[in-house]
Amino acid sequence: MISQKAKYALRALAALARADDRTPMLIADIAEQQKIPKKFLEQILLDLKHRGLVMSKRGKDGGYLLLKPAHEITFGEILRMIDGPIAPLPCLSQTAYRKCDDCLSEAECEIRHVFARVADVTREVLFSATIADTLHDKSRVAVMLAG
Amino acid sequence: MISQKAKYALRALAALARADDRTPMLIADIAEQQKIPKKFLEQILLDLKHRGLVMSKRGKDGGYLLLKPAHEITFGEILRMIDGPIAPLPCLSQTAYRKCDDCLSEAECEIRHVFARVADVTREVLFSATIADTLHDKSRVAVMLAG
DNA sequence: ACATAGTCTACCAAGCAGATAGAGTTTACG
DNA sequence: CGTAAACTCTATCTGCTTGGTAGACTATGT
Structure with missing residues (x-):
């Protein structure tokens, strides 16, 4: 079984991929859309940011964006990051x-x-x-x- | 990653399969041969016994025997038993x-x-x-x- | 300056992994 | 019988991981 965290990460990335790739998406929106505990998702996205998969913008109109095209992000690399x-x-x-x-x-x-x-x-x-x-x-x- | 316990179970079964299938094999011998902590192996074998994979004999000249031919015991069924x-x-x-x-x-x-x-x-x-x-x-x- | 929104660190409860301990029971054999 | 050899069963333990929560902090736009 993969961890809950890995599942959340994949679904968050899926949400970002589905969204407009110019206007950032809020953590809160991803969390609500995907039924992920918001504070937990914060950690996950921060982690993905540190690893160079997504970027973020702070303050008003902030949020997260995918840094690579969706077809270049494999399930394998995400699972390896999160679950080892x-x-x-x-x-x-x-x-x-x-x-x-x-x-x-x-x-x-x-x-x-x-x-x-x-x-x-x-x-x-x-x-x-x-x-x-x-x-x-x-x-x-x-x-x-x-x- | 599979659990240590599942690894032990598979290797214990391998040891039993390699042994003479008439004279029981001691827990202690399996443990030593496979470098498995003996008390831990006791639990594992007991579990495999309750599930009908092996049989045991107590007392002098006791030990464990495979109950099914080795080619009828799949990795999948063992992993499912032990790791879910x-x-x-x-x-x-x-x-x-x-x-x-x-x-x-x-x-x-x-x-x-x-x-x-x-x-x-x-x-x-x-x-x-x-x-x-x-x-x-x-x-x-x-x-x-x-x- | 103030609200918005991400950042960071710490903490926590529950459960699981990987054992260990020890008393109990069955069997062979003399 | 009695005793040693072996398996049987239940309890317990320590450390780690999972899946979160809390809250103070920092950057940004207006």
């Missing part, structure tokens, strides 16, 4: 590799091979899906109905 | 479905589609991998070298 490694074992993480304490040798590890495949397939999905994929729900439905 | 649902969102779980509290409607949920694909591909891997796949490490290496 994608891999199911520390010894399979690309970004935070760590030897398993109790594992004698990686070559002989009984379970490593299977989880390596899990890591591969989930990375494949998560890094090809972007925030842009969250848009156009209605048109997507229309396409499905048409198809 | 495979799906990354409660609303995508097959065995413990729960509506997301904060999600207005599943049809419109911005992130559900992507995670549904994640759930699909990981289930595919986890339910086709079995404890039998953990065996014959050496022969597997040999095959790889030969191939």
Whole structure:
């Protein structure tokens, strides 16, 4: 299961992507639209800002804006930021590799091979899906109905 | 990341699968072989017993035995037992479905589609991998070298 | 100056992970 | 029998993470 926080982050980015990309969107508006506790969302957006995904403007007419186009923000990178490694074992993480304490040798590890495949397939999905994929729900439905 | 407990469970089952399937294997031996804290392993094996995966014998010459052939025990079922649902969102779980509290409607949920694909591909891997796949490490290496 | 809106740091309650402790029960065997 | 070997069960513990809340602070527009 992914954390609630990661879910909030993805949905907040989706909200920003759906909005006009010139006029900033208020934290309060995102929070209300997405049913996210406002104070919690503040922290999340601040974090995303520090990592360079969004920018903010203070004071009147302030708010948040996406800094990159939605199709360049992958689910994988957001999950990695918020929840940490994608891999199911520390010894399979690309970004935070760590030897398993109790594992004698990686070559002989009984379970490593299977989880390596899990890591591969989930990375494949998560890094090809972007925030842009969250848009156009209605048109997507229309396409499905048409198809 | 999967829990330490799930890792222990899988490795304990691997140890049992590798052993003679007539003479029971001691908790203490599994623990030592796999570097698992013995008292913790006791709980894990007891749990696996209650769920019908292994059987035990008490007293002298006691120990644990696999109750099903190794190729019929999937990684998926073990992970589900120990760590809970495979799906990354409660609303995508097959065995413990729960509506997301904060999600207005599943049809419109911005992130559900992507995670549904994640759930699909990981289930595919986890339910086709079995404890039998953990065996014959050496022969597997040999095959790889030969191939 | 004043309202608006983001920024930052601290704090907190509940739950979970990863064990450890120890008393109890069953079995084999002499 | 009695005793040692093993599994069984329940309780407990420590530290960390999750999912928030609180509140003071700072920048901005008019």
